[in-house]
Amino acid sequence: MNALRISPFQFSKDPLDTAALQRDMRDHTCGGFAAFEGWVRNHNEGFAVTRLEYEAFAELAEKEGARIVDEAIARFGVTRAACAHRVGSLALGDVAVWVGVSAAHRDEAFRACRYIIDEVKHRVPIWKKEHYVNGDSGWVNCERCAMPAAHTHDHDDEHEHHTPAPAPDYSRQIALREVGAEGQARLRAASVLVVGAGGLGVPVLQYLAGAGVGRLGIVDADRLEPSNLHRQTWYALADCGREKSTLAAQRVNALNPDVRVESHALRLDTGNADRLAEGHDLIVDCSDNFTTKFLLNDLALRTCKPVLFASVYQYEGQLQLVRGDDATACLRCVWPEATRDGLVGNCAEAGVLGPVPGVFGSLQALEALKLLLGLPGLDPGEMLIFDLVSLNTQRLRARRAPDCEAHRRAGKSVAATVPLELEIGFGSLAEAQTAGFSFVDVRDARERADDPLPFPALHLPMSKLLANAATLDTGGRYLLICATGKRSAAAADLLRSQGFRECRSLRGGLKGLKAPA
Amino acid sequence: MPERTIRVQYYALLREQAGRSDETLATSAHDARELYAELSQRYPFTLPAEMMRVAINAEFGEWSQPLKAGDAVVFIPPVAGG
Numbered sequence A: 001m002n003a004l005r006i007s008p009f010q011f012s013k014d015p016l017d018t019a020a021l022q023r024d025m026r027d028h029t030c031g032g033f034a035a036f037e038g039w040v041r042n043h044n045e046g047f048a049v050t051r052l053e054y055e056a057f058a059e060l061a062e063k064e065g066a067r068i069v070d071e072a073i074a075r076f077g078v079t080r081a082a083c084a085h086r087v088g089s090l091a092l093g094d095v096a097v098w099v100g101v102s103a104a105h106r107d108e109a110f111r112a113c114r115y116i117i118d119e120v121k122h123r124v125p126i127w128k129k130e131h132y133v134n135g136d137s138g139w140v141n142c143e144r145c146a147m148p149a150a151h152t153h154d155h156d157d158e159h160e161h162h163t164p165a166p167a168p169d170y171s172r173q174i175a176l177r178e179v180g181a182e183g184q185a186r187l188r189a190a191s192v193l194v195v196g197a198g199g200l201g202v203p204v205l206q207y208l209a210g211a212g213v214g215r216l217g218i219v220d221a222d223r224l225e226p227s228n229l230h231r232q233t234w235y236a237l238a239d240c241g242r243e244k245s246t247l248a249a250q251r252v253n254a255l256n257p258d259v260r261v262e263s264h265a266l267r268l269d270t271g272n273a274d275r276l277a278e279g280h281d282l283i284v285d286c287s288d289n290f291t292t293k294f295l296l297n298d299l300a301l302r303t304c305k306p307v308l309f310a311s312v313y314q315y316e317g318q319l320q321l322v323r324g325d326d327a328t329a330c331l332r333c334v335w336p337e338a339t340r341d342g343l344v345g346n347c348a349e350a351g352v353l354g355p356v357p358g359v360f361g362s363l364q365a366l367e368a369l370k371l372l373l374g375l376p377g378l379d380p381g382e383m384l385i386f387d388l389v390s391l392n393t394q395r396l397r398a399r400r401a402p403d404c405e406a407h408r409r410a411g412k413s414v415a416a417t418v419p420l421e422l423e424i425g426f427g428s429l430a431e432a433q434t435a436g437f438s439f440v441d442v443r444d445a446r447e448r449a450d451d452p453l454p455f456p457a458l459h460l461p462m463s464k465l466l467a468n469a470a471t472l473d474t475g476g477r478y479l480l481i482c483a484t485g486k487r488s489a490a491a492a493d494l495l496r497s498q499g500f501r502e503c504r505s506l507r508g509g510l511k512g513l514k515a516p517a
Numbered sequence B: 001m002p003e004r005t006i007r008v009q010y011y012a013l014l015r016e017q018a019g020r021s022d023e024t025l026a027t028s029a030h031d032a033r034e035l036y037a038e039l040s041q042r043y044p045f046t047l048p049a050e051m052m053r054v055a056i057n058a059e060f061g062e063w064s065q066p067l068k069a070g071d072a073v074v075f076i077p078p079v080a081g082g
Helices: A017-024 A058-076 A106-123 A178-188 A200-210 A245-257 A273-277 A290-305 A355-373 A407-408 A429-434 A445-450 A486-497 A509-514 B012-020 B032-041
Strands: A009-012 A032-039 A049-056 A080-086 A088-091 A095-103 A126-132 A137-141 A191-195 A215-219 A260-264 A282-285 A307-313 A318-320 A381-386 A393-394 A436-441 A458-460 A479-483 A504-506 B004-010 B022-027 B053-058 B059-063 B072-076
Touching: A009 A058, A017 A032, A017 A058, A017 A095, A017 A318, A032 A106, A049 A080, A058 A080, A058 A245, A080 A106, A080 B012, A088 A407, A095 A106, A178 A355, A178 B072, A191 A200, A200 A215, A200 A245, A200 A282, A200 A355, A215 A245, A273 A290, A282 A290, A282 A355, A290 A318, A290 A407, A307 A355, A355 A381, A381 B072, A429 A436, A479 A486, A486 A504, A504 A509, A504 B072, B004 B012, B004 B032, B032 B053, B032 B072
Parallel strands: A009 A080, A191 A215, A191 A282, A215 A260, A282 A307, A436 A458, A436 A479, A479 A504, B004 B072
Antiparallel strands: A032 A095, A049 A088, A049 A126, A080 A095, A126 A137, A307 A318, A318 A381, A381 A393, B004 B022, B053 B059, B053 B072
């Protein structure tokens, strides 16, 4: 007995050794052996084919293949079963796929063999590139070769397999003037990484796959649990215990076989984030924790890839777009360094109504499609808050924080932010105070004594300005004041170069205030 | 500081703890920080201001930003559910 169990489903770059495969099926308790071989034939849908290439996402495909073989063994009570599939370049007549089953009796051997090949064609993500006689070539998703296997209903197969599967049809969105054939081509060329395949991720993946986004990456380390299903209604109770990334990839494939889907059953971390994001144009954050969100925020700043964030809580949620550029706010510009998981409850602790992540995931899908199509939407940095009890929405503008640690770490310069106008005019100091400014008086002591300000102010004469700048708050809204507005403008300029982005100078100085309007 | 009328909105944990999503109130609080401290006397708020953000008139602002009559103040705790 061999203690190591070799996976019952394997890919091979080399020609399949069917004799060796068959030898492994021998068992003295078995009275029958059934095999199926799929060959490369010389035509498909009227085109002459000269050779074929198979490509598979091995990690996902091997697991799914092994699961199918295990299902067949359990379902039909056969003794041994295995399947081998070629990848790479194949010539006419080559064996592309081999299935072998040995059992006590022939009937279950035949049925299990049929089950395995049908399910493999239906469920295992394998792409086939056909090379035609005229020199053209085309990729065909093998799943489109087979309709859902009839035996899933446990009836005898009546060869529904010969009905060709319908092709995806985007006519209802192409009809939109803003989409058209050009927009559809853009979507097909696009690649989106979706981090999290839960409450938010499900609608995101559904709509992006439905819209025909060319390539989708799915990252989720979790396995499906019964408590997920009230909000993750794409999955089935029977799927519980299985990896969500795999399940989601299968659903994407079933919904739209044109989409290239890659699933990663792992948690995003500093070691894998860049690799996972590679080749994607946009990242959609559907995670449920700050650790992941801040990792993605850093990634956005490092790579300038936009990230669409969403978070939900009970009956409400927040949506924010981070562009990763110098000038616009990131997640760290909004949230204090101290923000971390456990501060406020997640879905498990605080509860959530199912449609709430559904609404926010749908909004993410909408914003993602608009971004890919170049349509207007959420401004970078802006946060949309939607309270689904009162149905109130708010759009809150967030500014790029001049002291943002994440921007600094990513090497973003402060100077590159869009500056506020240096000077601002007011009719009176009271008006300026109402507008939220704190006053900084840059005049010297004698001037102050002669003409004191009627409001509290910090006194930072020009000579001591930079030496004492540390007493100021980098995010503070300061109005710098002098007699005529010249020194204060110079001072504001100087402070801005030190990162005090909100510093402004009172236009015309105190003289300007006293002059008749 | 004379009393001014200000509209306040609560989100997430704060909404739960205040038992309401918004209210209009008269306050003499000088800035958002003072307003939050005042409201913390009335409601069992557990989050310190430093852990949240405040938005005034649809713009994220500073806690030290002075309040004026008619301001719309929104207290926003960070949330991460997905």
